[in-house]
Amino acid sequence: MTLPVELLEDLRRRQEDIRAGGGADKLALRREKGLMTARDRLEALFQPDTFQELGAHVRHSGRFFGMETKVLPADGVITGTGYVGGRVVSGFSQDFTVVGGSLGKMHAKKIVTLMQEAAKLGTPVVAFKDSAGARIQEGVDALSGYGDVFYMNVLLSGVVPQVAVVCGPCAGGASYSPALMDFVVMTRKNAYMFITGPEVIKAVTGKSVTLDEVGSADMHASVSGNVHFLAEDDAEAVAIVQKLLSFLPSNNSEDPPHRPTADISLAADDGIYPLIPDDAQMPMDVRGIIDRIVDPGEFLEVHRSFAENLIIGFARIEGMVVGLIANQPAVRAGALDMDAADKGARFIRFCNCFNIPLVTLVDVPGFLPGIEQERGGIIRHGAKLLFAYASCTTPKVTVILRKAYGGSYLAMCSQEMGADFVFAWPTAEIAVMGADGAVRVLYNKEIKAAADPKAKAAELAAAYRAEFASPYMAAGAGYITDVVDPAITRSTIALSLRKALSKREVRPPKKHGNIPL
Structure with missing residues (x-):
């Protein structure tokens, strides 16, 4: 059968109109500003020629309130699937050149349909957020659309990884969808995120604030903690997402993408000794220790600029994927505060959802004292960390490097909190207080x-x-698996992880625990 030429020409014309988004001029203007278009972002994320668009011809039906019917290419959002690192990923990208990427009912329906398919296929979801917000002309239909998206965010939570990339405006209700996802990447250029902007804040409170103070990427990465990764531009944001996905399973029924080495190297690493201060009271930069333990180039720090007294991130140790949590004595002496507890607890719960083993490096003098902490609810926040560790059933390996005092000893995954292996350096001090x-x-x-x-x-x-306070006292009481030479820390962790990958733990049947939020 030969298709009529006019049908093929009509198809190509429609495809071109859809790909043109808000028009060639608008697309060119974005690129002149150093910004990717909505399609550019998806094409950069996926391996070449693997993206298949879904719902390209879906569009708003009916009239806008007070306006004539408008044709909105792809209804302002591009949805589809492709391959990232050889695995299928679902992605959508809001198109700011089409009525500001605003969300209406059909726009939302496309996103929800993609997320439903992600649940069926067991694929991660990557969302490029670049939208002026709810499509005012659609009234309550737009609000209903947001509700549908939020509901799917929650249904997919713990089922497949969800990553939001805020690369443009993300204001009002739109900001809740990234907050409901697992990780948020935000670009310094062109992006901002807030519930209420400077004008509303001034009208309600009388206080003048700048857009950067309430919604910039730097603020969210270092102050609010809403952003996990800070990117300079769209290209770096895409690279961060690709790196992040390389550590994660596609869904909660899979193991992480381990790449175990044939043999674990048992060689001692004497290079770790110079990193340990002679004086136990001197701060130690734990990043140096992390570098000696993880495989070269295989550490992706999460929330780097927020609650810097606790370091979290994904790593590989002898090819095995781990979630790594470490006190940072170089900041606030490594003491735990409210933000650090929240940061750690959220990360631990993600790792538990997706079968990622945990490695905890301990050098903690206690919880941060102060009236601000007590009045701010340090008890409740600290309890989140205890709850997260105790409820985590993935393999857990803890190494006590130096200090481990009081409740913070327990909060950093002691044996009592469910650690499968607890090792200590000879420099460790474990006691009620210093x-x-x-x-x-x-x-x-x-x-x-x-x-x-x-x-x-x-x-x-x-x-x-x-x-x-000697580690030998704790080991003698059975609280410590072994006291080890710092030079064999990496091999000790690697052996323990390899043996624990088959771990299975059955908990009492219940709908879910009630974490102290």
């Missing part, structure tokens, strides 16, 4: 009565460390 504080509580009178109170306090502190 030795200096403990002896002043226990022996205050003796110290004051001594000829040299300072020397007496130091003598008693040394004795307390040796007798009551």
Whole structure:
């Protein structure tokens, strides 16, 4: 059969109109500004020639309120599937050149249909957010559309990974969809995200604020904690998404994409010794330790600029994917505060959803003291970290590097919180509180009565460390799996992980636990 020429010409014309979005002039203007178009972003994300568009001909039906019917190419959002790193990924990209990428009922329906297919196929979802918000002309239909998208975000939570890329405006109700997803990447250029903008804030509170103060990528990455990854531009944002997906399974029924080495290297790493300060009171930059433990180039830090006293991220150790959590003594002495607890708990729960083992590096003096922390709810926030670790059933390996005091010892995945293996360096101190504080509580009178109170306090502190805070005491009581030479930290973790990958843990039947939100 030969199709009539006019049918093929009509098809090509329609395809060209859809691909043109808001018009050649608008597309060219974006590129002149160094911005990718909606289609550019999807084409950069997916492997060449693997993207298949879904619902290209879907469009708004009927008239806008107060306006004549308009033709909206692809209804302002491009949806489809393609391959990223050899695996199928579902993606959509809002097109700002088509009525500002605003969301209406059919726009939302396309997104929801894609997400429903992602649930069936078991594919991650990547969403490029670039929208002026609800399509005012559609009234409540637009609000209904947002509700449909939010509902699907929640249904997919813990089923497939969801990644939002905020690369343009994302204001009002639109900002809740990224917040409901697992990770948010945001570009410094052209992007902002807020519930209420500067004008509304001034009208309601009388306070003048700038757009950067309430909605910039830098603010969200370092202050609000709403953004996990900061990108300079669209191209870097796409690269971050590709790197992130390389650590994640496609869905919750799969194991992470481990690439286990044939043999685990058991060689000692003497290069770790210079990174450990001679004085236990001196801060230690744990990033140096992380670099010695993970495979070269295989660490992707998450939330780098937020709650910097706790480091989290994805890594590979001898080819095995892990979620890594580490106290950072170089910031606030590594003490846990509200933001650090939230940051850690959220990450742990994601790893548990997607079968990713956890490695925890501990050097923590306690929870951060202060009236702001107490009034802000440090008890509730700290409990989130305890809850997350205790409810996590993936393999968990903990290494106590130096300090592990009080409740923070438990909050950083002790044996009691379900760790499968707990190792400690000989430099570890595990106690209710630090030795200096403990002896002043226990022996205050003796110290004051001594000829040299300072020397007496130091003598008693040394004795307390040796007798009551020693890792050997904890190991002797069965709380520690082993005390290990720092030089074999990497091989010890790798062996433990390899043995624990077959872990299965059955919990009491229940709908879900009630995490202290």
